[in-house]
Amino acid sequence: MSTAVTHKKGFGAFLWDYITTVDHKKIAHLYLIAGGLFFLIGGLEAMLIRIQLIKPANDFVSAGFYNEILTMHGTTMIFLAAMPIIFGLMNAVVPLQIGARDVAFPFLNSLGFWLFLFGGLLLNASWFLGGAPDAGWTAYAPLSTTSPGHGVDFYILGLQISGAGTLMGGINFLVTIINMRAPGMTYMRMPLFTWTIFVTSVLILFAFPALTVGLFLLMFDRMFGSGFFDPTMGGNSVIWEHLFWIFGHPEVYILILPVFGVFSEVMSTFAKKRLFGYTAMVFATVLIGFLGFMVWAHHMFTVGLGPAANSIFAVATMAIAVPTGIKIFNWLLTLWGGNITVNSAMLWSLGFLPTFTIGGTTGVMLAAAAADYQYHDSYFVVAHFHYVIVGGVVFGIFAALHYWWPKMFGKILNEKLGKLTFWLFFIGFHLTFFIQHFLGLMGMPRRYWVFLPDQGLDTGNLISTIGAFFMAAGTIVFLINVISTSVKKQEVAGDPWDGRTLEWSIPSPPEHYNFKQLPLVRGLDPLWVEKTEGRKEMTPAEPLGDIHMPNNSILPFVMSLGFFIAGFGFIYQVDDLSWLTAVFVGMGIALGAMFVRSVKDDLGYHIHKEDLEKGAK
Amino acid sequence: MKGWMGKFRALFLFSSLLLVLSGCGKENLTAFVPEGYGAEVSLNLIIISLAVMIFVILVVMIVYTMVLVKFRKKKGQEDFIPKQTEGNKALEVIWTVIPIILLIIIAVPTVTATFDLADDSKAKDSININVTGNQYWWHFSYNKEEIQTSQDLYIPTDTRVYLNLKSSDVIHSFWVPSISGKMDANPENENTMYIEAYEEGVYWGKCAELCGPSHSLMDFKVIAVSPEEYEQWVQDMKNVDPEAQPETASAQEGQKLFQENSCIGCHAIGSSPAAVGPNLTNFGDRTRVAGVLDHDKETIVNWLLNPDELKPGNKMAGNYPKLSEEEASKIADYLLQLQPSEITPESAGNE
DSSP states (O other): OOOOOOOOOSHHHHHHHHHHOOOHHHHHHHHHHHHHHHHHHHHHHHHHHHHHTTSTTOOSSOHHHHHHHHHHHHHIIIIIIIHHHHHHHHHHHHHHHTTOSSOSOHHHHHHHHHHHHHHHHHHHHGGGTTOOOOSTTTTOTTHHHHOOSSHHHHHHHHHHHHHHHHHHHHHHHHHHHHHOOOTTOOGGGSOHHHHHHHHHHHHHHHHHHHHHHHHHHHHHHHHSOOOTTOGGGTOOHHHHHHHHHHHHHHHHHHHHHHHHHHHHHHHHHHHTSOOTTHHHHHHHHHHHHHHHTTOGGGGOTTSOOOHHHHHHHHHHHHHTHHHHHHHHHHHHHHHTTSOBOOOHHHHHHHHHHHHHHHHHHHHHHHHSHHHHHHHTTBHHHHHHHHHHIIIIIIHHHHHHHHHHHHHHHSOOOOHHHHHHHHHHHHHHHHHHHHHHHHHHHTTOBSSOSOOOTTSSOHHHHHHHHHHHHHHHHHHHHHHHHHHHHHHSOOOOOSOTTOOOSGGGGSOSSOOTTSOSSOBOOOSSSHHHHHHHTTOSSOOBSSOOOOEEEOOOOSHHHHHHHHHHHHHHHHHHTTTOGGGHHHHHHHHHHHHHHHHHHHHSOOOOEEEOHHHHHHHTO | OHHHHHHHHHHHHHHHHHHHHTOOSOTTTOSSSOOBHHHHHHHHHHHHHHHHHHHHHHHHHHHHHHHHHHSBOOTTOTTOOOOOOOOOHHHHHHHHHHHHHHHHHHHHHHHHHHHHHTOOTTGGGSEEEEEEEETTEEEEEETTTTEEEESEEEEETTSOEEEEEEESSSOEEEEETTTEEEEEEOSSSOEEEEEOBSSOEEEEEEEOSOOSGGGGGOOEEEEEEOHHHHHHHHHHHHTOOTTOOOSSHHHHHHHHHHHHTTGGGTOOOSSOOOOSSOOOTTGGGOSEETTTEEOSHHHHHHHHHOHHHHSTTOSSTTSSOOOOHHHHHHHHHHHHTOOOOSOOGGGGOOO
């Protein structure tokens, strides 16, 4: 095989390169772009919601359309924005942090991305094909099984396809972290971000199958006349709630644990201290992951499970506050005694601490079952989960982007714009959501298209909407920052922040083979260990040799396209059996591509030692 | 420890009182001013947990502020490398044990309250009402009393009233914030809860589970009257003659139209239990049309002419012959005079 690195030119070649790439760093870019785009779409939906609720009895959008917006806002933000962006971050960082040249299954990595993207496109195609899903992101039966039109069908197939991609990503990173750590990188020397991704991957492995099964049952109910959730046919709609939350609750931790990792990295880097209580942090992460599976029914306190079940799940839920509290105090003590640099990445982390403390404490309040009878399905819950998911996950994503941007793109985001983004978003966030705690207890249920005048809810909703505009402005400033930074010419050294972990020991952006020689890890924060001993670089663990690389492949794209086409077939065969053609064509393409993948040897290629030496001059 | 907690609880009580005094929500809707047993139990638990949590937030904020003030990078110290502390066993044990204690403080009353609110030992001797959630209205069927009504739920004060909740279509959730927390109405099983109102009044209830386009318009009222008035109301409702002739000519014609246009096919008047639409026995006494609209003739006429515009997705639209405005007006006259009882929302105090 050829080892010459050919530099093709032109936009077509550039596009082809990204469509066929199996390089985890490029897949990270794809995840960020696609996830970012869906984040903007979900944000637009959020703005429509808040504009509708700016005053009582507003008629800005119709009732049916409102339910579509709120369903798509939730679904998009969770499945198509937050998770993919986190997948982008882990693709960009984890292999570098553990000193690996690649992920365990590069082909699978690419397939995971394309499945997510085509699933997301399928879901959003519903907007143009007769209406989006309107049964809420939780899609409770029988509302979802009886919802007219094809909206919920798009929800089922879109999430099924993109969920399969997520599951693949989880498995891939699990294997990568177990198998591909650099020599000396024991489990207890792994950076905390890698640890959280490890636990997250385990959660994905166990949680997503529940969603897959649930979605299949829902699909059979809607498309093939089964009655799993239909009480008139002996089914039970509450089963859907259980299945959904057995997936849905761990999902919350799938989102939040990675950003716990991000904050741990950012805070220790910019306080110039090693993470306080590293061992406790690791165990807290594992414990949160474990408990995350045990508490799903706290979403169902009002379903009528009885006081015994409610009490058990209440106490189990409260237990999660202990490891979470350990984390909060360990972060504070990481900062304590440090030499803190307050830049954009650090601002998001500092903003996170009080915000997430509020979100966490309202979480404990929600766990008190008999009190939850008042909070449940009210704006109090809306406030709580936005405090956790925006105040935690989105803040974490912003922190991570500012922190790792130079590593990913070789450029540093503008600090002034970065700080402006933070303050607009931070102030807007609290304006929007703090007041909603009170709105909830004042009698405003969630998912309300209108609230009536003279119910004492006017002022709160107005303030909330004003806050949303601030958040939108913050997001726009961030976009401006990204664009103006990318057009700028700038060279960044490998280690702009005086970092502590392995990703900072190589150039920014890294070569496509990551590490010329695998590094030898001699402790926690390996780069810092070397620096304190006066070295500038990692000690290599192996002599310079040939590096094996995987070939690019169009097959993941083709497979996903096949499932995308089949998805339309499944949805519309209900109306007209000729649509089964699309099922056969789509599945044919997907299975054909799988067949090709199975029989064709794809051994990859080698980068020869001489070329590596040339590169090093 | 105790002293601290006491102080914080007092502080919280004071500040929550302030919120209430400053008008935290409409008083017959807000959960901040409990007018019934369930709401009171919940609020007590909210106060306990909030007090503990405010304590936690304060501790975090104090440490946080100290960190920010003391350890920000100072001029001339850019190269200062802090001591790399690994951790501190004693500290870590402290912030593991203290939260556990705090959680126990919340967990014990939580379990007690949860069992308390699920207590059905007195169900047999109390008023039992079957509540059915429908898209987008509520049906109330009084078991022993054998009366039916919808949208306005009459209960006596200071009495435990047991509700057996069920849904006829999708999942709904029954919520009257100022009297009690919510309970879901599922299609496959009956959930039981009890409510008890302390004071006479009209309390606003809402559907809290997304149930379709008009989810936000599925309001109802709980009307708490004195036990004597309640007895009177039950008697009056029992004695309703569904066939009774209205007094005015227009209403009489309305009654005929009501029969002819097969309104009666869906809407019952009197205590016949089978009806797919709201029971209209005491429609003239209701507080709202369709749960949310002003209760006047004009609104009823509009409703009859085009219900889907006022309540999108409702099941009445398209299920009856088209009415002229004149016909609608007569039917409205008929409906408005359906006032079988002297006991009305006004008896309970104003809305």
